[in-house]
Each structure stands twice: as structure tokens, then as C-alpha cells.
Amino acid sequence: MSKRIDVNNLNVYYGSFLAVEDVSLAIEAKSVTAFIGPSGCGKSTFLRTLNRMHEVIPGARVEGEVLMDGVNLYGSDVDPVAVRRHVGMVFQRPNPFPTMSISENVLAGVQLNNKRISKSDAEDLVESSLRGANLWEEVKDRLDKPGSSLSGGQQQRLCIARAIAIKPDVLLMDEPCSALDPISTLAIEDLIQELKDQYTIVIVTHNMQQAARVSERTAFFNIAGTGKPGKLIEMDDTTTIFSAPSEKATEDYISGRFG
Amino acid sequence: MTTTQDAPASAGSTDLTARQEQAANTIFRGLSTTAALLILITLAAVATFLLAEAWPALTDASGELAAKVSWIKPDDGESLIQIAGFLIYGTVLISAMALLIATPLSIGIALFISHYAPRRLASGLGYLIDLLAAIPSVVYGLWGAIVLIPVLQPFYQWLADYLGWIPLFAPAEDGTVSATGRVALSASIVLAIMVIPIITAVTREVFLQTPKLHEEAALAMGATRWEMVRMAVFPFGRSGMIGATMLGLGRALGETMAVFMILSSGLTYSLQILNAANHNTIASYIASQFPEANSQGVSALIALGLALFVITLLVNMLARWIVSRRAEFSGAN
Numbered sequence: 001m002s003k004r005i006d007v008n009n010l011n012v013y014y015g016s017f018l019a020v021e022d023v024s025l026a027i028e029a030k031s032v033t034a035f036i037g038p039s040g041c042g043k044s045t046f047l048r049t050l051n052r053m054h055e056v057i058p059g060a061r062v063e064g065e066v067l068m069d070g071v072n073l074y075g076s077d078v079d080p081v082a083v084r085r086h087v088g089m090v091f092q093r094p095n096p097f098p099t100m101s102i103s104e105n106v107l108a109g110v111q112l113n114n115k116r117i118s119k120s121d122a123e124d125l126v127e128s129s130l131r132g133a134n135l136w137e138e139v140k141d142r143l144d145k146p147g148s149s150l151s152g153g154q155q156q157r158l159c160i161a162r163a164i165a166i167k168p169d170v171l172l173m174d175e176p177c178s179a180l181d182p183i184s185t186l187a188i189e190d191l192i193q194e195l196k197d198q199y200t201i202v203i204v205t206h207n208m209q210q211a212a213r214v215s216e217r218t219a220f221f222n223i224a225g226t227g228k229p230g231k232l233i234e235m236d237d238t239t240t241i242f243s244a245p246s247e248k249a250t251e252d253y254i255s256g257r258f259g
Numbered sequence: 260m261t262t263t264q265d266a267p268a269s270a271g272s273t274d275l276t277a278r279q280e281q282a283a284n285t286i287f288r289g290l291s292t293t294a295a296l297l298i299l300i301t302l303a304a305v306a307t308f309l310l311a312e313a314w315p316a317l318t319d320a321s322g323e324l325a326a327k328v329s330w331i332k333p334d335d336g337e338s339l340i341q342i343a344g345f346l347i348y349g350t351v352l353i354s355a356m357a358l359l360i361a362t363p364l365s366i367g368i369a370l371f372i373s374h375y376a377p378r379r380l381a382s383g384l385g386y387l388i389d390l391l392a393a394i395p396s397v398v399y400g401l402w403g404a405i406v407l408i409p410v411l412q413p414f415y416q417w418l419a420d421y422l423g424w425i426p427l428f429a430p431a432e433d434g435t436v437s438a439t440g441r442v443a444l445s446a447s448i449v450l451a452i453m454v455i456p457i458i459t460a461v462t463r464e465v466f467l468q469t470p471k472l473h474e475e476a477a478l479a480m481g482a483t484r485w486e487m488v489r490m491a492v493f494p495f496g497r498s499g500m501i502g503a504t505m506l507g508l509g510r511a512l513g514e515t516m517a518v519f520m521i522l523s524s525g526l527t528y529s530l531q532i533l534n535a536a537n538h539n540t541i542a543s544y545i546a547s548q549f550p551e552a553n554s555q556g557v558s559a560l561i562a563l564g565l566a567l568f569v570i571t572l573l574v575n576m577l578a579r580w581i582v583s584r585r586a587e588f589s590g591a592n
Contacts, residue, residue, distance in 0.1 A: 058378070
């Protein structure tokens with residue numbers, strides 16, 4: 001169910017502006033890969049190219065290839081909608097649909113493309129997804145209440161449940177804890193540890209301790225200055241990055257001597 | 260010495276600025292409260308005026324009113340109450356059909372502008388739609404009567420020929436529809452064109468307010484653009500769409516000139532919207548009778564106006580109720 005991703009010589013443009021330059025990296029299946037780096041270095045932009053969500057922004061385009069188990073996501077016959085069904089995403093701020101109940105939120109993705117599922121299957125899927133997101137015990141008695149009635153951390157776990165309900169191969173997380181308190185953050189981090197048994201997880205984070213806690217591999221992105229493109233500086237095992245990085249820029253960043 | 264004098268002076272000046280801010284707050288609160296009260300006062304004044312002026316007609320024993328007002332003919336089944344019934348029916352029927360035509364079109368246009376069109380086309384189109392709202396209703400009436408109706412008349416005959424089994428499109432007994440085309444459907448179509456800009460402008464703004472967060476949530480799950488619209492844009496804009504429709508309905512219910520110029524009027528409860536001399540609206544009826552009305556006549560017309568006021572009030576309350584029914588799920592948390 002989980003797949004590996006290989007990125008070869010990827011450039012990302014907004015119109016004529018080169019936002020991310022020449023990224024090549026490999027993301028292993030069933031592992032957690034963290035992207036760290038200063039604000040504006042292109043790590044979130046790059047993350048979005050892995051499920052073609054950058055295309056939502058007018059003028060955004062890429063050059064190069066992203067291979068998921070050998071299939072180029074940017075092949076001419078590949079439908080971005082289909083890509084996103086295989087590569088789920090969790091956003092910076094929890095975004096359950098406010099007009100839907102908790103269970104409707106979980107099922108939102110499954111019912112896309114006019115898929116019908118029986119009531120009992122739907123109930124099973126809601127339970128298994130919410131269990132998978134460590135939220136079941138907290139919400140099982142109020143599944144028909146609006147998703148927005150939950151706390152921020154619960155909402156974010158609801159979004160994770162919604163993402164895993166469609167059984168993606170890869171789960172992208174764009175700073176999933178940046179709007180959460182420490183306890184909710186811990187809950188999400190525990191969840192990430194459990195999810196990596198089944199999914200390939202890529203997480204963007206500003207919090208270096210978080211990268212160190214949850215990930216096996218870490219990629220450091222940096223930017224030379226305003227108006228310059230973001231670049232991948234280096235990628236290595238997380239322990240190596242945080243103990244003996246090979247680039248000086250990485251060491252400066254993780255030790256706080258940045259800029 | 261100087262320091263002791265300075266200290267109270269500076270304390271005094273901070274006191275002063277604090278008081279000034281407080282005064283500004285009080286003034287502003289006063290202004291906005293007055294503005295809000297003004298609405299209530301206006302509404303109460305209109306309602307009082309309608310009630311007071313209509314009172315003579317409403318409390319009159321029907322014989323006397325009929326004697327003094329030429330268009331009230333209880334013997335022909337046209338007492339004031341009966342006329343009001345016909346007119347309420349005609350008003351609601353014509354406005355409802357206008358909304359039925361205008362709402363889907365407006366939502367389609369708004370959605371195209373907000374989510375489908377390239378940015379440059381969208382702004383140009385939005386500007387044109389706004390311009391359409393500025394055209395006076397007399398012009399719409401003229402255009403409808405002179406240009407649109409002759410074009411529509413053959414289409415009406417076609418509707419009656421092929422869909423005549425639907426009561427709405429039933430032709431007259433000889434199988435033909437009105438040769439002039441001055442029928443309820445024409446009035447509805449022109450009204451629809453008039454309310455489209457209003458509904459479009461409001462729904463467009465509402466659609467544009469859809470949080471990016473929710474749109475991206477839908478897209479990231481593999482929603483197509485249409486699925487994203489259904490999942491994120493429509494639910495978010497639901498109360499706005501209802502509000503916009505109600506604004507449009509308000510204009511359609513109250514529209515006078517265009518209907519007056521287009522519709523060949525009559526007083527019946529007929530469903531046949533392709534035949535002339537079947538329907539009329541309250542506003543158009545008031546306009547047609549007002550110039551020659553004596554004081555009792557004016558009072559009777561104002562009673563009809565009161566009926567229109569009540570309809571509008573009821574429609575708005577209904578809309579409020581619809582919007583509030585699922586307030587918990589509105590996303591305004």
C-alpha cells in the first residue's frame with residue numbers, strides 16, 4: 001500500500017519565477033521523511049509538487065520528474081485528480097468541512113467520484129479511520145456533530161482520519177502541528193509513528209526537535225536570499241543531519257547560528 | 260518645585276487623552292446605534308402608514324366601498340379581499356417563476372466568474388453583470404415588450420404544442436397561445452433578467468469568500484473541480500445564496516414598471532402562463548389604478564400594498580429560518 005518516491009531534477013516555477021531549483025531526492029516507502037529549513041525556502045512548495053497540489057495556484061508549474069514506484073506523476077496521461085487520491089495531504093491548519101458532521105468528514109473523500117458504499121461499510125470505515133487517527137474513543141458518541149465542534153488537535157486528527165480513509169499510498173503533512181498546543185502536537189507525533197507502518201510519510205516542519213523525534217530521514221532546504229530559488233542542501237539519516245551534517249549551512253541552521 | 264508641578268501636568272494630559280478616546284467611542288457607538296434604530300423606525304413607520312391608510316378600506320362594510328371604488332365589484336366576485344387573493348397569487352406565481360429561471364443561471368454565472376473563468380475574463384464579466392443591474396426597469400420593460408416578446412411568442416406556441424399536457428403550458432381551448440405574447444411567462448422572463456445581476460453579484464462575492472483551506476482540503480482528497488465546488492463552495496455559500504435569492508425575490512415581488520408594460524392583465528387563479536389576461540401583480544395593479552383613484556380607492560390600493568408588505572416579510576422570515584436551521588454547521592465558529 002505504501003510506495004517510494006524518487007524525484008529527479010525538479011524545478012518549480014511560479015510564472016517565470018524559479019521558486020525551487022533542481023531537487024533530486026529519494027523517499028523510502030514506510031518511513032518518515034522530514035523537510036526542514038527556514039521560511040520561504042520552498043519546502044512546502046516542493047511538498048505540494050508530490051501530489052500536484054501546487055497546480056491550484058495559477059501559473060505554478062514544474063520541470064523534471066517525480067516517480068512514484070517508477071510512475072512519473074507528471075506523465076502526459078496522468079490525471080492530477082488521480083494522483084491526489086494516491087497521495088493524501090494534511091495541512092498546516094486543521095480544515096475539516098464545517099458543514100459536515102464528523103463521520104461525513106471522514107467519508108468525504110471516499111464518496112468522491114460518485115462512489116457508493118453501503119451503510120455498514122461506511123460505518124466500519126469511519127470507525128477504522130478514526131481509530132487509525134487515535135480519535136475514535138474521543139468522538140464515538142458524537143459522530144453526527146459538526147467537525148468544527150472539536151478542539152484544534154482533534155480537528156487535525158480528524159483531517160488525518162479523512163486522509164487515510166481513502167487509503168493513500170503516501171501521506172504528505174505540511175506543518176501539521178504548527179497551529180496546535182504541545183499536548184496535541186505530541187498526540188499527532190505518536191500517531192505519525194504508528195502510521196509509518198502502513199504509509200510513506202513526508203512531513204514539513206519548522207520544529208527541528210519534531211523532525212528529530214519523528215523522522216528517519218531529513219532533508220534540509222535553504223534559500224540564498226530573497227528572490228533566489230530554494231534549494232535542497234542535503235539529505236541524510238536524521239541522526240546524521242542532527243549530529244554530523246556534511247554541509248556547513250545545515251550545521252548553522254540546526255545549531256541556531258543561522259542568517 | 261518644577262518637578263512637582265510637571266508631574267500633575269503630565270498626569271493630567273494622559274487623563275485628557277484617555278477621556279478623548281472615551282468620547283470618540285461614545286460618539287461612534289451613538290452613531291451606529293442611531294443608524295440601527297433608524298432602520299427599525301423606518302420599518303415601523305412604513306407598517307404604521309400602511310395599516311392606518313388601509314384601515315378605512317379594511318374595516319369598510321363592503322357595500323359602501325364598492326359603491327365608491329369603480330374596480331371593486333363584489334357582485335362579479337371581485338371584492339377587495341377576492342382581488343387581493345388574485346393579485347397575491349399572480350405576484351407569487353410570476354416572481355416564483357422568475358426566481359426559478361434566474362437562480363440557477365445566476366449561480367452558474369457566479370461560479371464561472373469565481374472559480375472557472377481566467378482572471379481577466381472574470382473581472383470583465385463581473386463588471387458587465389454589475390452594469391446590467393444599473394439599467395432602469397422601464398428600459399427592461401420597453402425592451403421586453405418590443406424586442407423580447409415577439410421573439411418568444413413562437414417558442415410559446417411550440418411549448419403549448421408539445422408540452423401542453425403540463426397545466427402550466429396548456430394552450431387556450433382553440434389550441435393557440437396568446438398572439439401578443441403579453442403573458443405571465445414573459446413577465447417572469449424579463450423579471451428574471453432583471454434579478455440575475457443582483458443574485459449573481461451577491462453569490463459571486465460569497466463564492467469568492469470560500470476559505471482556501473476548505474477548497475484545498477477537497478482537492479487534496481482527489482476531488483475534481485466540480486466536486487470541490489459541491490464539497491466546499493456550495494456548503495459554505497449556502498446562506499449567502501439564500502440571501503441573494505431573497506434579495507432577488509424582493510425585487511421581483513415589488514417590480515412595477517416592467518410587469519405593467521409587459522403583462523396583459525387579468526384576475527384569475529389560472530395556471531396557464533401562456534395565455535393573456537389571466538394574471539396581474541400587486542405592484543402593477545396599484546400602478547394601473549392609482550392615477551384615477553379617489554380617497555377610498557387609494558385606501559383600498561394601500562390595503563393591497565399592505566398585503567405585498569406582509570408577503571415580503573413572510574418570505575424573509577422563511578429565508579431566515581432556512582438559514583438558521585443548520586447554523587451549527589454553518590462554519591461560522
